[in-house]
Amino acid sequence: MTVGLRLFLSSAGFGIAIALAYWFTSREIVGTFMLGVMAFGLSFVAGYMIVAEREADLIGDEKNATMQSGAGELVGTYTVTSPLPLGSAVAVTCIGLGIVVSPAIAVLGILAVLAFGALFVIQSR
Amino acid sequence: MASNWLIFLAVGACVGVIVLGLILFPLVRWRRRPGDAEPPQFANNYPLEITWTVVPLLMVGGLFVATYRAEARIDAVAVHPAAIVAVDAYRWGWTFGYRGGPTVGGASSGPASLGVIQKMPELVLPLGETTRIELSATDVDHGFWIPDFLFKRDAIPGQTTVFDLSPTKLGTFEGRCSAFCGLQHESMLFRVRVVSPSAFVAWEKAQR
Amino acid sequence: MGESAEVSAVAVPAMPEAVERHDLLSWLTTTDHKRIGILYLLTSLAYFGVSGILSLMIRTQLARPNNTFVDAHQYAQLFTLHGTAMIFLFVAPFAFGLGNFLIPLQIGAADMAFPRLNATSYWLFLFGGLVVFLGAATNEGAAASGWTAYPPLSEIRVSTGLGQDLWIVGVFLVSVATIVTSINFVTTVFIFRAPGMTMWRIPIFTWEMIATSLLVFMAFPSLAATLLLLFVDRHMGGHAFDPAYGGSPVLWDHLFWFFGHPEVYVMILPYFGVISEIVPVFSRKPIFGYTGLVLAAFAIAGLSMGVWAHHMFTTGVVNNPFFAFVSFLIAVPTGVKFFNWIATMWRGSISFETPMLFAIGFLLNFLIGGITGVMLASPPIDYQAHDSYFVVAHFHYVLGGGSLFAIFAALFFWWPKMFGIKLDETLGRWCFGLLFVGFNVTFLPMHFMGVMGMPRRVFTYDAGGPLPILNLIATCGSYIMFAGVSLFVVNAIVSARARIPVGNDPWNANSLEWWTTSPPPEHNFESLPPIRSERPVYDARVARS
Numbered sequence: 001m002t003v004g005l006r007l008f009l010s011s012a013g014f015g016i017a018i019a020l021a022y023w024f025t026s027r028e029i030v031g032t033f034m035l036g037v038m039a040f041g042l043s044f045v046a047g048y049m050i051v052a053e054r055e056a057d058l059i060g061d062e063k064n065a066t067m068q069s070g071a072g073e074l075v076g077t078y079t080v081t082s083p084l085p086l087g088s089a090v091a092v093t094c095i096g097l098g099i100v101v102s103p104a105i106a107v108l109g110i111l112a113v114l115a116f117g118a119l120f121v122i123q124s125r
Numbered sequence: 126m127a128s129n130w131l132i133f134l135a136v137g138a139c140v141g142v143i144v145l146g147l148i149l150f151p152l153v154r155w156r157r158r159p160g161d162a163e164p165p166q167f168a169n170n171y172p173l174e175i176t177w178t179v180v181p182l183l184m185v186g187g188l189f190v191a192t193y194r195a196e197a198r199i200d201a202v203a204v205h206p207a208a209i210v211a212v213d214a215y216r217w218g219w220t221f222g223y224r225g226g227p228t229v230g231g232a233s234s235g236p237a238s239l240g241v242i243q244k245m246p247e248l249v250l251p252l253g254e255t256t257r258i259e260l261s262a263t264d265v266d267h268g269f270w271i272p273d274f275l276f277k278r279d280a281i282p283g284q285t286t287v288f289d290l291s292p293t294k295l296g297t298f299e300g301r302c303s304a305f306c307g308l309q310h311e312s313m314l315f316r317v318r319v320v321s322p323s324a325f326v327a328w329e330k331a332q333r
Numbered sequence: 334m335g336e337s338a339e340v341s342a343v344a345v346p347a348m349p350e351a352v353e354r355h356d357l358l359s360w361l362t363t364t365d366h367k368r369i370g371i372l373y374l375l376t377s378l379a380y381f382g383v384s385g386i387l388s389l390m391i392r393t394q395l396a397r398p399n400n401t402f403v404d405a406h407q408y409a410q411l412f413t414l415h416g417t418a419m420i421f422l423f424v425a426p427f428a429f430g431l432g433n434f435l436i437p438l439q440i441g442a443a444d445m446a447f448p449r450l451n452a453t454s455y456w457l458f459l460f461g462g463l464v465v466f467l468g469a470a471t472n473e474g475a476a477a478s479g480w481t482a483y484p485p486l487s488e489i490r491v492s493t494g495l496g497q498d499l500w501i502v503g504v505f506l507v508s509v510a511t512i513v514t515s516i517n518f519v520t521t522v523f524i525f526r527a528p529g530m531t532m533w534r535i536p537i538f539t540w541e542m543i544a545t546s547l548l549v550f551m552a553f554p555s556l557a558a559t560l561l562l563l564f565v566d567r568h569m570g571g572h573a574f575d576p577a578y579g580g581s582p583v584l585w586d587h588l589f590w591f592f593g594h595p596e597v598y599v600m601i602l603p604y605f606g607v608i609s610e611i612v613p614v615f616s617r618k619p620i621f622g623y624t625g626l627v628l629a630a631f632a633i634a635g636l637s638m639g640v641w642a643h644h645m646f647t648t649g650v651v652n653n654p655f656f657a658f659v660s661f662l663i664a665v666p667t668g669v670k671f672f673n674w675i676a677t678m679w680r681g682s683i684s685f686e687t688p689m690l691f692a693i694g695f696l697l698n699f700l701i702g703g704i705t706g707v708m709l710a711s712p713p714i715d716y717q718a719h720d721s722y723f724v725v726a727h728f729h730y731v732l733g734g735g736s737l738f739a740i741f742a743a744l745f746f747w748w749p750k751m752f753g754i755k756l757d758e759t760l761g762r763w764c765f766g767l768l769f770v771g772f773n774v775t776f777l778p779m780h781f782m783g784v785m786g787m788p789r790r791v792f793t794y795d796a797g798g799p800l801p802i803l804n805l806i807a808t809c810g811s812y813i814m815f816a817g818v819s820l821f822v823v824n825a826i827v828s829a830r831a832r833i834p835v836g837n838d839p840w841n842a843n844s845l846e847w848w849t850t851s852p853p854p855e856h857n858f859e860s861l862p863p864i865r866s867e868r869p870v871y872d873a874r875v876a877r878s
Contacts, residue, residue: 003532004523007631011547014635022639026652030587031642038551038638060440060526067861070528080855081362082449089456092509096502097464099564100495120449129713137704144671148696151678152685157617161682168619170676177672178625178665185661185707192661192711193654199713200653265486266582268647268720272786275717279647281583282485283576286649303720303788305479306486308405311791 002061005053008046015039084123088116127275129195136188199276202289207254207322214260214267214280214302217309219246227332233314247316248300250292251325260286268303271317277303292319353855364448365855366433369455371751373430374744376459377423383466384418385818387411392775392811395804398796408792409477410469410496416480417500420600421507422462424736428603429454429514431743432542434751436518438846439536441527441864443856446520454510454517461506468496476500479790481593482563484574484585489567498567501560508557515546515553527845529864536844536867537626541606544630545599551638552595559588583650590641598637600732602630604739605670608692611746612674614842615689616681619868622673629666629673636663646715653712660710667703671696686840687761691742694769698734702727705780720790723783729776741768741821748828749835753851757831760824767817774810778803843868 001009019035022028059070091112098106155164209224218232230246250256260269262280270277278286302313320328353359363369391411394402403411433451437444445451468475473494478487487497522535522543563585565571572578574585605626613620620626639659642651674696683689705727708714718724741764749755782803787794794800838847847870849858862873 002523004519007543007547011631011635015638018635018639022652022655025655028652030584031591031651034555034587034591035638041550058524058526059528060524060530061532062528063531063865065528066863067528080364081359082364082452083362085364085449085452086361086456088453089460092457093460093464093506096506097499100498100502129711130717133708133711133714137708141700141704144675144700145697147672147675148678148693148700151616151675151681152683152693155616155678155681155683157682157684164616164618164680164682166619167680168621168623170621173676174622174625174669174672178669181665181668182662185664188707188711189654189658189661192657192713195711195713196653196657199716265491266483268788270720270786270788272717272784275713277647277716277719278649281581281648283581284583284650288649299786301786301788304483305409305720305790307491308409311405311788311793 002049002053002056002058005046005049008042008049012039012042012046015042082123084116084120088113088120091116129192130275132191133188136184200288202257202287203255206257206289207251208256208325209259210248210256211259212248212261212269212280214262214269214306214313216264216307217302217313219248219300219313219315221246221248223329226329229332230315233312245314245316247318249318249320249325249328250290251322252292252295252319254322255289255291258288258290260288265306266304267306267313269300270303271298271300273298274317279304292317295319295321364444364452366437366445366448366451367751367853367857369451370430370432370434372455373426373433373458374751376455376462377427377430380418380422380426380462382818384415384423385815387415387418389811389815391415392808394792395794396808397805398801399793403792405792406474406477409479409790410475412790413476413479413500414466414469417465417476417504418462419732420480420596421504422458422465424600424732424740425511425596426458426507427740428542428545428600428736429458429511431607431747432518432538432545432603433514435747435846436521436539436542437525438849438853438857439539439844440522440525441530441845441858441861442521442525443858445517446524447517450513451517454514457506457510457513461503461510463503464499464506465503467503468494468499471495471499481589483589484563484566484582487563487567488574498564501564501567505557505560508553508560511549512553512557515549518542518546527861527864530845533623534864534867534869536606537609537620537623538603538606538844540627541602541609541630544634545602547631548595548599548602548634548637552592552599555588556592556596559585559592562588583645583648586645586648587642590644591638593644594641595634595637597728597731598633600736602633604695604736604743605630607739607743607746608674608695609670610842610844611688611692611742612677614746614840615686615692616678616683617841618677618681619843619871620673621676621679622669623867625669626673629669632666633663636666643710643715646712647719657710657712661707664703664707664710671700671703686745687756687758687765688742688746688840690762690765691738691745694765695735695738695742698730698738698772702730702734705730718783720788721783722779722787722789725789726776726779726783729779733776734772737772738768741765744821746840747846749839750846750851750853752829753834754828754831755833755835755839756828757824760820760827764817764820764824767813767820771810771813771815771817775807775814776810778807782807838870838874841874843871845869848873 015035016039019032019039022035023032059065091109094105094109098109211222213220220228220230222228233245260278260280262282264282267280268277269280278288296319298317300315300317302310360368390403394400394408471494473496475496478492485491522539562573566573572580574580574582609620609626636659640656640663642656643660645651646653709718709727745756745761782800787800835851837850848862862869866872
C-alpha cells in the first residue's frame, strides 16, 4: 500500500470518526453534513486509489533505485509554452464579470471557455 | 470568568517563558564560531518526542476541564430570574423591553468623546439579582458587549439568544456593539447602570 | 501554438538548441513551473504592497481618536480589501508560488503533472484579485462588509453596490485557482518523484504542501458553494440567510467558517515547511523528528476541519465544548513542531544569516500568537475577546509575525536559487530588525486594547483612557514596518544591479533544489545524485569529501 493511499485512507477514517463524533455530541445538521461530505469525498479518493494502484509501479518508490535504473522511461509529455492558460483564464473571468456587469460579456466568456477547453483536449492527444 | 482569564494567562506565561528560553538558549550556547567542527547529526529521540506529545496533551486536557466548568457557570440560565429584558439591536441603537415594565432605549449619538450631550440607551439592572436577557436583532448581526462584565453575545436576526446577567458591583458600565454592522457601528453604544434592587423597582415605576 | 517535448524524469543530456526566451510573450505563455512560481511570488508581493498601503491608511486613521483621515464608508472598504487581499491574494498565493517553484525541484521532477492547468491557475489568481479591487472603481465603492462578508450585512438590501458582487466573483476565481493548484501539487508528488525519492525522503516543505493541498480539497469547495449561495441570495431571489423566509445568518457562519478555519492553516502549514527547511541548514544538523513533523502536519490539517465554530462561540447556538476541546487539541501537534525545531538547533552550530534571523523571528512571534490562540479556544475568554482587538492581535501575530516572517525568510533563502544572484546581507539584517521591532510595536498593544473594550472594525474610539496612546504606538510601529518592507525593495534593486552570481548551493543546504544550477535550467536537472535520505545534497557533499 503506497503512502499516498494510506494518507487518504486514514484521512477518510478520521473524517468518518469526526462526523460521527460531531453528530452525537451536537446533533447539529449543517456541520454534520459538511463533515459527512468531506468524509465521503476522502473515501471516494481512497477507493479510487485502491483501484488505480493495482496498475501503478513508481520508480520513485524504489528505495535503492538510481538515475540509471530510471533512465529511458517515458514519464510524460509536457508543453513548453501555450497561450491556452492565459486565454482560458481571461474567458472564465469574463464569465464572472459578465454575470455581474453585462450578460453579453458572460456569453462571450462561455463561448471562449468552450473553445479553449476543446483546444486543451485536442492538444493533449 | 476572571478566574478563567487568570488561569490561562498564568499557564500561557509559564509556557511562553519556558519555550522562549528553549529557543534563545541554543542561539547563544551553540552559535557558530570559526573553526567549529560539524555538530553531532542526531535526528531522533523517541522517548523525548513521545513526552513532548503526551505532556501538552495532558495540559490541554486540564485546561479543557477548567474551561468547561467556567463556561457551565457563565452560560447557566436561571429558572426564575428577578427580571427579564428583551434586548433588540438595530442599526444603530438598542431597545430594552422590560417584561411587565417599560420599554426604553433608542439610538446613541456618537462616541463619548465628541463632547456632544450623550443620548445613550440605558440598561438598568438590579444588583445581586439575576436578570434574564433575551437578545435579538432586527436587521443585521450585532454584538451585545459589556467589556467590564467580560461578556458578550451576538444579536442575530431571526433568533433569540437567552443568557443571564447577575451583576455584583454597583456602578455605570459601558456597553457597545461588537459585530460590524455598518457605518455607525462604532457609535452604537449603550450604558449599563447597576442599582440596588429597591432603586431598580423605583426606576421601573418612574418610567410609566 | 504549443510545442511539446517528451522528457524522461532523470538524466537529460543538455539540449544545445534549446535557448530559454526572456521576452514578454514567453512569460505570458509559459507553463514552466519555475516561471509560474516566480509570477505567483511577484504578483502576491504586489498585492501585499497594495494591501500594506491600505493598512497604513487604517493605522493613520486610528492614530488618534475622532480622526478624519477617512470616513466610515472608506474605512469599511479599507479593512475589507486589506483582509481580503492579505488572505486571498498574498499569504496563501505566495505559499502556492513557493510550492510551484520548489516542489518539482525538491522531488527531482522536470515539471508539474499538469503544466497548462498550473499556468491557468496563476492567471485566474491574478484576474480574481483584480476583479475584487475593481469594486473600488464602482459608484458605491468596493465591498465593505469585511473579508468575512456576513449576511445580512452583505445581502443586497444593505450592501447595495456592485462592489460586493465583484468581491464574490473575484474570490470565487481565486478559489478555483487554489483548488486546481492543489490537485497539481498532490499528483506531482505522488507520481513524479525521482528514483529513490520515496515519500519518506521528500523534504518537509513538500510534505507540508501536501497537507495544505488536502486542506484545500476539503475546505475551498465549501467557500465556492457559499459564495454562490450569497450571490443567489443577492440577485436570484434566494433566501438562504434570510430569517424572514426560514433562512438563517448562522448558516453563513457555519459554511464560511467551515472553509475559513482550514484556510488559516493553509496560510501557515507551508510556512512551517519553510522554517523546517531553513533551521537545519543554519544549524548544520538534520531536521529533528522528521516523522513527528509529518504526522503533526496531518494532525493539524485533520483537526482544523473540526474547529470552525470557535469563531461562533458568542452566537449561543453551537456546541461550544466540542469546538473548544478540538481547538485545544490542535495546540499539541503545533507544539510538537516547535519542539522539533528547537531540537534541530540544540547542540548545533548556528549562524545568523538573514534567512535564519527571519526564522528565529517567526519562532518568537508565533509563540505569542499560538499562546493567545489557546486562550481564544476557551469560550469564557472568547466571550470577552471575540470581535475585539485581542483577536486582531492574535491573528496578526500568527499571520504577520508568523507567515510574513517566514515569507521573508523564504525570499532571502531561495532568491539566489530563483534568480542566480544573492540579496545583500547587511540590508537584509536591517530589514529584519525594522520588521521585528515594527511588528511587535504595532501588534503587542492590541492585546491590551482588546481587553480594554476596543472592538474591531471601528474607524474611531473613545478619547478617554489609554486607547489613544496605545493606538498611536501601534501606528508608529506600522510606519516602522513600512520602512522594513521598503528596505527589502531597495535590497532587491541593489542586488539586481550588483549581480553577484551564486553557485548551485550557496548555503550548504540539504534538498535537491540545491543540486542544480542557480537558476535551474528549463528541464531542472542535468543529473541527479543518489537519493538515500531526506538530505541528498548533504549526503553527496559528505560523499565527495
